[in-house]
Amino acid sequence: MKKAELVFIPLPAMGHIIAAVEIAKLIVERDDRISTSVLIMRPTLDSTTTKYTESLSPSTLPNRMRVVDLPCLEHTAVHKTGASWMASLAEAQKNHVKEFVSKIKAQSELSPNDSPRLAGFVLDTFVLGMNDLAAEFGVPWYVFSASGAAFIGSMLYLQALHDEQKADLPEYKDSDAELEIPSLVNRLPAKLLPSLVFDRESLPIFLGAARRLKHARGILINTFKELESHAINSLSKGEIPPVYPLGPIVRCKGNSYDVGSSQINDYKDIMQWLDDQPPCSVVFLCFRSWGSFSVDQVKENAYALEQCGHRFLWCLRERPCKGKIESPSDYVNFQDILPEGFLDRSVKIGKVIKWAPQVEILGHKAIGGFVSHCGWNSTLESILSGVPIATWPLYGEQQFNAFEIVIELGLGVEIKIDSGIDIIEGAIGEIVSSDDIKRGLKLLMENGSEIRKKVKEMSQLSRKALMEDGSSYSALTRLIEDVMDSIACHDCSLLS
Template structure:
């Protein structure tokens, strides 16, 4: 095979960019004839991504891998309102820039046949509106899902319900019904399906991208066969393009060196504190780049932690103010938000922090439990490092992930599976300290069934990416498919 170039385009949101960048690394590390280019669209959905992509620009990427920040289309932020039209406009506006860069790859190859030839595109599931570009260049395109195989299955099934049976999916939000979905062994409460289907605007985006999925040459999923065997097998239905489970792809441990100086100090402080704790003794609480709670809920969490008596490391973030949908920030002082005297009373066993280097913390031997929002990257990290989860989903498909982890797979315990974060209003479900305490005790129990199962799945996950493993073989098949017409 000659040298080949693969272009990857993520949705411009933190979890999606991180997963696609790690996928690009995996490709070049696997086959030294491959090169990868990741295009990051701007503006992004999440301000924290800007810092991450700036870090990538100066960090040492593997040979034959590039990350290119596309020009920012600031005009679309004020001109468009809904998420659906925002994303559509962003992709339309960026097509010409992607074409320009890809034309250069083509020209380089024409001038010098020893340079990489364009082999194909890999799009995030919500960036498939860019499919005109590979179609124009006559190369195949694949979809990469930063969510689970079951999530893909639910997407296909919900779209079929809408298109073939005329089901009003927005009505599922308040439904007490259960749904039978082919990718799940158990019926799921309708209100736990991915929340994009509950609002008309986001439902349009959801359906549009689910329909496009069937046009892809193949679907790469950040999962592994032994973890989601039921869901992966259900996708071999003849209607879905070939599926390639290529995970668990988790962000590389040891990214601390790329941090800003203030984060670098925090990082050292956190890791030194963990070094002083006994093995599997610390309950870690972290709710993702959008995870935060108002004061009343913060106090319930604090009461539960104090009463549990367990050591804890709590990433506590400040919600955006005035109802704006912005990612949380760090508190300057925790005293005002926590119960009076809490920090003094728990000083010997607990540590409250802002920003958290999640992968490094989860991979530390002192951590024994993880209260999580159940974003898919976080779910895979917990499995990869053998840390059982107490599920507290907030939005998107996190309730679906929590159901899968607790009910389908038995790899997590529930804090509150049907919790929904209200970004705009003042209504907030309050989860009681009793419910939180019960979950903490359950997840931190030394010889629990959940802990044993997670440790076993962790051992399996280690083997899956190395020679002979299921994801290793799957990635090999993908590379073969991408490059078979190029030799």
């Protein structure tokens, strides 16, 4: 029996690493011929990411899977130049990747019957500059996208718009133009494009990734057919490699990095509080590892929660210093940031927390709505749990995701769709008023019966997709067959 090994290289950011680890797990658990290695480039973006990867010890992983930390580079420049750090870090880590993969190849040549053969690379969408290593080792490479299928379609569309029609994409930032993107049913306001597109330094990286997509052996996407049927169908009609929708790939509940020794009491306290709340009565506000707001915005949020009167669980984090790319930190004292008396006045209906075990909270029966930054992982977690979303995007492609959630899929309501921050400069755009927030919360919790029904139905479909003979289960089967076929084809070419 031939044995194969796939090498995953995610972007060193939390959402990307989690998604890569979970799909690597799925593969080895499905087929005992395949091993996987997930290589973590360093430095990572924040301490939370480091904490998560440190929790992935061999005892926590399935057999034939490993997570490997590459040597940490003194690569401070990547933290000062915006999105260019992605390409810069990947280029600087190439030699370390090459050294690791050379050992896999050497071991398979020494023990061809016992050791797995290098079958290929699985590269994050934004580290595709490593594709030349695949050619060097004579193996195929696949793309793994931690975003949805519609977003992949937008990348291909924008690259063609730039290369073939000579469009100046940064000019769309403040325009009223609407774009007909094949992976979307509705026209997209151009101002909702990913922030990378509007930055002239980052744009070449975005376009380069889009161009390379077409040369992969396949594209693995964290989505499922029933959720993004139009987008997936549109991709299958283009001149691109086969698409494998494998999702929803979400972090399993109870990961040790989420419930560390310092957070066990917090975890128990949060879940006990939720246990005491009526079903579907609590709105959960959480903006994940990079979500934080200015002092003025925090106060507007508090006024809205107090005025709307709904039960709430609010994860509130402190903004990092301006000019630093790092994740938010915990407030020492919430009294210092919240309106005077807010905690006392809301004690019977609300709870403000520093840290949130998001998957567990979304799965609790008390949660009736989720105010989210619309990161794709958070979106899938909410759908899987059957919880409707109120959109409040902050950075990256989150405005695009918010548009898809509200306009394309009808799985949420809008607080904002076109909001955004600069996580490098620390600048934030227009303050969202308490009236706008309150309106969105009321839509989410009081007037969203049709949306709630639709989300519950999509939740059931998401679970069926992962079951035997489900759409994502079948896509994973096709992917594994392709991986093993590529080895067989390589052997045939050697024999001929």
